[in-house]
Structure formats: structure tokens, C-alpha cells
Ligand SMILES: Nc1nc2c([nH]c(=O)n2[C@H]2C[C@H](O)[C@@H](COP(=O)(O)OP(=O)(O)OP(=O)(O)O)O2)c(=O)[nH]1
């Protein structure tokens with residue numbers, strides 16, 4: 001690819017959970033589409049420096065705090081771009097379209113109604129996902145699973161993977177049906193750890209595929225209005241995830257974990273370098289504690305996933 005363009009872009013989220021987007025002029029590359037404000041790195045600039053300069057130039061604001069959100073590589077017909085996306089946590093000034101471009105605050109869930117350049121799909125997903133992904137831990141009975149989910153929701157967790165591999169299909173379906181209204185009530189997303197077909201029976205928000213199910217696929221098995229979460233353990237499963245159009249991945253085990261004592265931990269260093277190439281939001285899984293969410297995010301991950309980490313007593 002002849003042209004490799006490095007771009008810094010910003011996810012600016014306000015207290016009401018709205019995101020600032022801008023419309024690209026009709027005459028430029030990707031013209032007329034909505035974008036996250038930002039632009040190309042000048043020679044010798046770091047991503048963070050470019051972010052600050054671009055937001056000063058395009059929006060008239062001064063970024064005072066930002067962290068990496070996601071990095072996306074994308075091949076357009078005429079160029080490859082590397083989008084280095086930052087979550088802006090604090091800024092001074094009132095943003096406006098300083099170059100005359102329309103800018104708009106939109107609710108996170110309404111981002112899907114706007115047309116962005118093709119590279120932006122994983123960025124939109126990353127903005128919509130929280131930093132904690134709760135996976136249910138083994139429980140004694142269906143009732144105990146339900147109680148566990150209730151407890152996790154009451155902690156404010158809003159992304160729940162219903163994992164219960166020991167249940168037969170009928171029991172798992174009954175459990176999923178019982179848990180779904182609880183998640184709806186709490187405005188949480190419910191991801192079923194099961195075969196993709198289950199979404200024709202239970203109107204959950206998505207499915208999570210085991211590593212084995214992921215590797216057996218050639219295409220995305222569910223529609224784009226549902227979430228496809230997948231289990232990855234190495235660069236080849238991460239690239240398979242990207243290839244089939246998964247929305248989010250767990251990468252494990254990052255640290256030693258009691259639930260999978262035989263698995264060799266990959267460590268934070270590899271987590272960082274594999275995530276950088278992944279191009280989709282990736283949660284660190286395996287031996288996590290709550291304070292690791294910040295660490296995972298500082299290394300370019302979406303946050304942490306886990307089972308026992310969210311247990312309160
Ligand atoms: N800023 C931004 N650029 C994006 C997004 N998605 C996406 O594919 N791009 C592409 C479009 C462009 O090819 C490139 C960004 O270049 P740009 O036109 O914003 O660059 P710039 O602000 O430095 O503008 P200029 O000085 O070249 O006029 O990245 C996005 O969400 N935000």
C-alpha cells in the first residue's frame with residue numbers, strides 16, 4: 001500500500017453520555033461523512049500531540065486529560081490509515097466547528113444512525129462498551145445464577161456474559177429467558193455464551209463464541225444489530241476475530257488464574273502488543289483485579305473481563 005497515513009482522532013464524551021461528532025466537508029477524502037474530530041500527524045508529532053493540536057484547530061478546545069481508546073488500521077483503496085483514537089477525559093473551552101464544519105453531540109446509542117467512514121466501525125463499538133465485562137461464575141442452580149446476575153447488575157455492571165457450560169440446552173434457555181428482563185430493567189447488555197442460533201430463541205443482545213467456535217467460522221454468524229463477542233488467546237485468533245467481523249474480544253489468560261490453572265499467562269507486555277494489532281475492542285481476561293481496568297486501558301485495551309473479580313463477598 002503506497003500511502004500510509006497516521007491520524008489522531010478523539011472520542012469526546014460529556015457527562016450526559018453524549019459523544020461529539022463532526023461532519024467532513026463534501027470535497028475532502030471521506031467527504032460528507034461524520035467523523036470523530038482529529039487529523040493527520042505532522043512530522044515528528046506523537047499521537048497525543050497531534051490530538052491536542054487538531055482539537056485546538058478544529059474545535060477550539062484545549063485537551064487536559066486523554067487516554068488511548070483504540071487503534072485501528074484500515075485499507076482504503078488509495079491509502080492505508082492508522083487511526084489512533086483517544087478518549088478525551090477533560091478539556092477547557094466550548095467546542096464549536098472552528099473550520100465551519102457542523103458539529104453535534106449525539107447519544108451513544110444513536111451513533112449507529114450516522115454514517116462514518118468504513119474504518120470507524122470498531123471505534124463506535126469501543127465507545128459504546130463499558131470498561132468492565134462481567135462473566136458469570138459457576139453456580140449451584142439456575143436460581144443461584146439468577147441471584148448472581150441480580151447482584152452484579154445491582155453493582156452497576158452493564159455488560160453481562162451468561163456463561164454456564166454445565167447446563168443442558170433446555171436449562172440454559174430457561175436461565176437466559178429469566179435473566180433477560182433483569183438486564184433490560186437495568187439497561188444492561190446480555191451476551192449469551194452459546195451457539196449463535198440461540199438468538200432466534202432468546203432476544204438477548206449478542207453471543208459470545210468460545211475459541212473453538214470462533215476458529216471454525218468463515219463469516220460473521222449473526223446480524224450487525226447484535227453484538228458478537230469472541231474468546232481469543234493469541235494473535236491468530238485475534239486476526240480471525242477481525243476477519244469474521246467480531247465486535248469485541250476477550251484475550252486470555254493475561255495473568256495466572258484459578259479458573260484455568262493449566263493455561264500459561266501471556267502477561268501485560270504481550271497483551272499490549274497483540275491488542276495494538278487487533279483493531280477491535282479487547283478486554284483483558286484472567287487473574288484480573290478491579291484496578292487492572294485502568295492498566296488494561298492505558299495499554300490500549302477496552303478494560304477487564306472476569307468472573308470472580310466482580311464477586312463482592
Ligand atoms: N479525523 C478523522 N479522520 C478519519 C476518521 N475516520 C477515517 O477514516 N478518517 C480518515 C479520513 C482521512 O483520510 C484521514 C484524516 O484526515 P483529515 O482530513 O481529518 O486530516 P486533517 O484534519 O489533518 O486535515 P488536512 O489538514 O489534511 O486538511 O483519516 C475519523 O473518525 N476522524
Ligand SMILES: [Mg+2]
Nearest residue numbers: 037038039040
Ligand atoms: Mg481533520
